[in-house]
Amino acid sequence: xxxxxxxxxxxxxxxxxxxxxxxxxxxxxxxxxxxxxxxxxxxxxxxxxxxxxxxxxxxxxxxxxxxxxxxxxxxxxxxxxxxxxxxxxxxxxxxxxxxxxxxxxxxxxxxxxxxxxxxxxxxxxxxxxxxxxxxxxxxxxxxxxxxxxxxxxxxxxxxxxxxxxxxxxxxxxxxxxxxxxxxxxxxxxxxxxxxxxxxxxxxxxxxxxxxxxxxxxxxxxxxxxxxxxxxxxxxxxxxxxxxxxxxxxxxxxxxxxxxxxxxxxxxxxxxxxxxxxxxxxxxxxxxxxxxxxxxxxxxxxxxxxxxxxxxxxxxxxxxxxxxxxxxxxxxxxxxxxxxxxxxxxxxxxxxxxxxxxxxxxxxxxxxxxxxxxxxxxxxxxxxxxxxxxxxxxxxxxxxxxxxxxxxxxxxxxxxxxxxxxxxxxxxxxxxxxxxxxxxxxxxxxxxxxxxxxxxxxxxxxxxxxxxxxxxxxxxxxxxxxxxxxxx
Numbered sequence: 001x002x003x004x005x006x007x008x009x010x011x012x013x014x015x016x017x018x019x020x021x022x023x024x025x026x027x028x029x030x031x032x033x034x035x036x037x038x039x040x041x042x043x044x045x046x047x048x049x050x051x052x053x054x055x056x057x058x059x060x061x062x063x064x065x066x067x068x069x070x071x072x073x074x075x076x077x078x079x080x081x082x083x084x085x086x087x088x089x090x091x092x093x094x095x096x097x098x099x100x101x102x103x104x105x106x107x108x109x110x111x112x113x114x115x116x117x118x119x120x121x122x123x124x125x126x127x128x129x130x131x132x133x134x135x136x137x138x139x140x141x142x143x144x145x146x147x148x149x150x151x152x153x154x155x156x157x158x159x160x161x162x163x164x165x166x167x168x169x170x171x172x173x174x175x176x177x178x179x180x181x182x183x184x185x186x187x188x189x190x191x192x193x194x195x196x197x198x199x200x201x202x203x204x205x206x207x208x209x210x211x212x213x214x215x216x217x218x219x220x221x222x223x224x225x226x227x228x229x230x231x232x233x234x235x236x237x238x239x240x241x242x243x244x245x246x247x248x249x250x251x252x253x254x255x256x257x258x259x260x261x262x263x264x265x266x267x268x269x270x271x272x273x274x275x276x277x278x279x280x281x282x283x284x285x286x287x288x289x290x291x292x293x294x295x296x297x298x299x300x301x302x303x304x305x306x307x308x309x310x311x312x313x314x315x316x317x318x319x320x321x322x323x324x325x326x327x328x329x330x331x332x333x334x335x336x337x338x339x340x341x342x343x344x345x346x347x348x349x350x351x352x353x354x355x356x357x358x359x360x361x362x363x364x365x366x367x368x369x370x371x372x373x374x375x376x377x378x379x380x381x382x383x384x385x386x387x388x389x390x391x392x393x394x395x396x397x398x399x400x401x402x403x404x405x406x407x408x409x410x411x412x413x414x415x416x417x418x419x420x421x422x423x424x425x426x427x428x429x430x431x432x433x434x435x436x437x438x439x440x441x442x443x444x445x446x447x448x449x450x451x452x453x454x455x456x457x458x459x460x461x462x463x464x465x466x467x468x469x470x471x472x473x474x475x476x477x478x479x480x481x482x483x484x485x486x487x
Contacts, residue, residue, distance in 0.1 A: 001022070001031060001032055001033050001034055002032070002033040002034070002180075003020070003033070003034045004033055004034065004035045004036065004179065004180060004183045004203070005036045005183075006036045006038060006042055006046070006200075006201060006202050006203060007183060007186040007199075007200060007201040008042070008045050008046045008049050008200050008201075008202070009045075009049035009052075009053075009196050009197045009200065010190065010195075010196025010197065011196070013036075013042075013045070014036055015036035015037050015038055015039065015042055015204070016039060016041040016042050016045070017037070017039055017041070019036075019037035020034040020035060020036060020037055021034065021035055021037050021176070021204075021205075022034055022035075023035055023090060023176075023177065023178070023179065023180055024177075025089050025090070025092070025358070026091065026092030026322075026323040026324065026325050026326070026358050026360050027092050027313060027314055027315075027322065027323050027356070027357060027358050028357050028358050029357060029358030029359055029360070030358075032089060033180055035176070035179050035180070035183075035203045035204075036202075036203050036204070037203070037204050037205070037208070038173075038202040038203055038204030038208060038209035039204070039208050039209065039212070040208075040209075040212035042202045042204070042209065043171070043173075043202050043209060043212040043213050043216060044212075044216070046171045046200040046201075046202045047142055047171055047200075047213075047216050047218050047219060048218075049196070049197040049200050050142040050169040050170060050171050050197055050198070050200055051141075051142055051169070051218055052197055053169050053195060053196065053197030053198045054139075054141060054142060054168075054169045056195065057164075057167060057168075057169055057195065057198050058138075058139045058167040058168075060167070061117070062116040062117035062119065062165075062167070063116070063117040065113075065116050065164065065165060065167065066112075066113040066114060066115075066116035066117055066165065067113065068113070068164075068192055068193055068194050069109045069110070069112055069113030069116065069161060069164060069165060069192075070109065070110055070113035070114070071192045071193065072109045072113075072188060072189065072192035072194070073106040073107070073109035073110040073113065074106070075188045075191055075192055076102070076103075076105060076106040076109060076188060077103060077106045079102075079188060080099060080102040080103035080106070081099050081102075081103075082184075083102040083153060083181055083184060083185065084098040084099030084100075084101070084102040084103075085098075085099070085315070086180055086181045086184055087101075087102065087151075087152060087153060087178065087181045088314050088315055089180070090149075090152070090177070090178040090179075090180050090181060091149050091150065091152070091177065091178045091325045092278075092314050092322045092323040092324070092325050092358075092360070093150070093151075093277055093278070093280070093314060093322055093325070094277075094314045094319055094320075094322050095314060095315050095316075095317060096317050097276070097277060098151075101151055101153070101154040102153055102154070102181075104154070105153055105154045105157040107442045108157040108158060108161040108442045108458070109157065109161045110442075111161070111442040111443065112161040112162050112164070112165035112463060113161075113165065115162075115165055115460060115463055116165040116166075119137050119166070119463060119464075119467065121134055121135040121136040121137060121469075122134065122135050124471075128487060130475060130476045130477045131473055131474070131475055131476070131487075132473070132474040132475075132476060133471065133472065133473050133474075134471075134472050135469055135470065135471050135472070136469075136470050136472060137166075137464070137467040137468070137469060137470075138167075138467060138468055138470055139166045139167030139168045139466060139467060139468075140166075140168055140220040140221050140244060140466055140467065140468055141168060141169075141218075141219075141220035141221070142168070142169050142170070142171065142218055142219050142220055142221075143159075143163045143168045143169070143170045143171075143219070143220065143221045143222075143223060143466060144170070144171050144173065144213040144214065144216070144219045144221070144222045144223070145159045145160060145163070145170050145171070145172045145173070145222075145223050145224075146172075146173045146174075146210055146213070146214075146222065146223070146224040146225070146226065146234070147159075147172065147173075147174050147175060147182070147225055148175050148178075148225050148226045149175035149177040149178040149325050149326065150277065150280045150281060150282075150325065151277075151281075152174055152175065152178045152179075152181050152182055153181050153182065153185060155225050155248075156172065156174070156182060156185075158225075158248075158446070158457040158458055158462075159223045159225075159457065160172070160199070162457075162462045162463040162465065162466055163223070163466045164194070164198070164199070165463055166463050166466035166467050168220075168221075168466050169197065169198045169199070169200075170198070170199055170200065171200045171201075171202060171213060171219070172199070172200065172201045172202070173201075173202055173203070173204070173209050173210045173213050174201065174203060176203065176204060176205050176206070177325060177326050178325070179201075179203040182201055183201055183203070186199065186201060206230070211237070214234050214237050214238055214243075215237055215240075215241070217241055219243060220243060220244060221243055221244040221245065221246070221465075221466065222234060222238050222243055222244075222245050222246075223245075223246045223455075223465070224245070224246070224247050224248070225247075225248040225249075225282075226249065227249065227250055227380070228249040228250045228380070228405075228406070228451040228452070228453075231247040231249040231453060232451075234247070235247060244465075245454070245455070246447075246453075246454060246455030246456075246457070246465050247453035247454050247455065248282065248446070248447060248448065248452075248453050248455070248457060249282070249406075249408075249448065249451060249452050249453040250282050250380040250382070250406060250408070250451070250452060251282045251283055251284065251286075251380065251406045251407075251408030251409055251448065251452050252286055252287060252377070252378065252379070252380055252404045252405075252406040253273070253283055253284060253285050253286065253287065253406070253408055253409040253410055253411070253429070254285070254287045254288075254289050254397075254400065254401035254410050254411070254427070255269065255270055255273045255274075255285030255287065255288050255289065255410070255411035255413075255437065256289040256391075256397050256401060256410065256411060256412050256413065256423070257270070257288070257289065257290050257291065257294065257298060257413040258291050258394075258397075258412075258413060258414040258416070258419065259291045259293045259294045260414055260415050260416055261413035261414050261415060261435075262413070262415065262435070263294065263297075263298060263301065264301075265413070265435065266298070266413040267298065267301045267302050267305055268305070269285075269411060269413060269435075269436065269437045270285065270288050270302055270386070270437075271302070271305055271306060271309075272285075272437050272438055273285025273286075273288075273411060273437045273438065274286055274288070274364075274384060274385070274386045275306060275309060275320070275321060275364045275384050275386075276438065278321055278322055278323070278324060278325075278362070278383065278384050279333075279381070279382065279383040279384035279385060280324070280325060280329070280382055280383065281382075281438070282408055282452075283408055283409045283431070283438060284382070285386075285409075285411050285437055286380070286381060286385065286386060286387060287370075287372075287377055287387050287389055287400075287401075287404075288302075288386055288387065288388045288389065289389050289390075289391050289397055289400055289401060290388060290389070290390055290391070291390075291391060291392070291397075292390045292391065292392050295388075295390050299348065299366075299368060299388060302366065303348055303349045303366060306349055306364045306366060307349060307364075309321050309364055311354050311356070311361055311363070311364075312356070321361075321364060321384060323356055323358055323360040323361050324360045324361070324362055324383060325360075326360075327360065329382060329383065330360045330362065332381070332382070332383070333362050333381055333382070333383030333384075333385060334353065334362065336375075336376060336379070336381045336383070336385060337351055337352075337362075337365060337385060339375050339376060340367050340370075340374070340375075340376040340385070340387070343374045343375065343376060344369065344374075345367040345368070345369050345370045345374065345376060345387070346367060346368045346369040347365065347366070347367055348366050348367070348368050349363075349364060349365060349366040350362070350363030350364050350365035350366065350384070351363065351365050351367075362383055362384055362385075363384070364384045364386075365384060365385045365386065366386045366388060367385070367386065367387050367388065368388045369388075370387040370388055370389050371389070372389055372400050372403055372404075374387070377389060377404075378404055378405070380406070394419060394422070394423070397423070398423070398426045398427065401427050402426075402427065402428045404450075405450055405451045406448070406450055406451050406452045407428045407429045407430065407448050407449035407450040407451075407452045408429060408430055408431070408447075408448035408449075408452035408453075409429050409430065409431040409432070409433070409448075410423075410427045410429045410431070410432050410433070411432075411433045411434075411436075411437045412424070412427075412432060412433070412434045412435075413434075413435055414434070414435070420434045420435075428449055428450070429448065429449060429452075430445075430446065430447045430448040430449055430452065430456075431446060440458070441458065442458050442459075443458070443459055443460075444458055444459050445457070445458055445459035445461055445462060446458045446459075
């Protein structure tokens with residue numbers, strides 16, 4: 001098996017305690033590589049390297065930083081297929097999706113490379129005679145980046161590209177289930193010419209490596225993607241040392257279909273919303289809200305299309321649904337299926353495991369007769385399980401759509417432009433898709449409300465998540481009329 005180590009100060013470094021752990025291919029169930037099992041001592045070393053590199057990186061001209069990011073983008077495009085294959089081996093998602101993600105992630109480095117030297121302060125008007133006042137944006141410092149297992153490199157890029165463009169240095173703690181692609185990516189960072197210590201990686205378990213990173217006094221900001229429970233704990237711990245925090249957490253997104261929609265397109269949107277990526281995505285449209293007049297006909301079409309999905313080898317480009325990534329997640333999904341049945345929901349498709357080499361396949365599952373108060377409608381399953389909920393009016397759809405603790409995304413299917421605009425305004429979420437689903441871009445801000453998190457990733461405003469504003473006051477005259485009175 002291949003042996004991976006931490007990446008600290010530009011070098012591969014074994015865990016300080018010498019311990020390792022295995023990473024497993026979810027499709028085969030077999031271990032294929034070992035990883036360094038990081039501890040607080042390893043986090044200390046990585047943060048020290050990032051701190052030592054900070055002044056040099058922060059004072060590198062923004063234009064020079066941007067050129068390095070653009071060079072990295074070119075290298076990423078060259079290596080995209082290989083990186084995608086590594087991710088499939090690690091998390092079991094489809095090669096068609098993962099290779100597409102690793103190719104597309106180059107755009108984040110190119111976009112923020114171009115944005116790096118366009119972050120401008122402002123000269124402010126002043127009500128105080130003889131005073132010149134302006135603002136400037138400065139990098140926060142060392143940023144701790146904690147990434148999930150479902151789209152490791154893409155979601156890393158959403159954080160790393162703006163952090164580097166802003167002039168921050170970083171320490172990355174990838175998911176213990178999917179660390180290999182991040183470590184392979186470090187060779188590309190090095191090839192691009194990004195100096196040692198600017199980007200560091202410590203692998204290991206959350207309690208042993210992630211927690212020390214969140215607690216570390218020399219880390220200025222934590223950027224985390226993961227569950228709302230973990231995000232809440234990170235926010236609480238980070239607050240003790242007044243760290244800046246951005247959190248991209250879970251969702252229970254409503255995918256709302258009105259009777260005037262193009263129903264064939266909406267069926268495909270519903271499939272994409274929940275069964276793509278085996279449902280293992282924060283933006284999953286796991287609640288399908290159907291106007292009552294079309295409910296039965298829509299469900300019939302939906303079940304037919306979903307039942308034809310090919311389940312199997314994620315490396316095959318003919319596969320539609322791959323394995324669940326981790327054993328705990330597999331068990332959680334099956335538990336929720338049992339919960340839905342016990343709550344009285346009707347299973348019209350799936351509802352059981354599917355045979356596969358690694359033993360971690362779940363059939364695409366659809367429940368009807370779901371009431372929005374049920375746990376299956378309120379709690380994030382993070383798997384290929386869809387809850388179908390009927391509604392009568394637009395007001396009814398808004399009420400049900402908003403009646404959860406999450407607020408990440410929503411889908412609206414209608415041919416009425418007025419309704420599309422009203423729904424986009426009234427749904428309490430960070431992203432609304434109309435007549436499409438699961439569309440993201442490096443140019444468009446992404447993030448949630450309520451328990452779906454705080455802060456935004458992607459788009460021009462995301463770089464300010466890694467900058468702090470400084471106000472500068474310059475007196476044109478040095479005389480002070482009365483030093484005991486605020487000027």
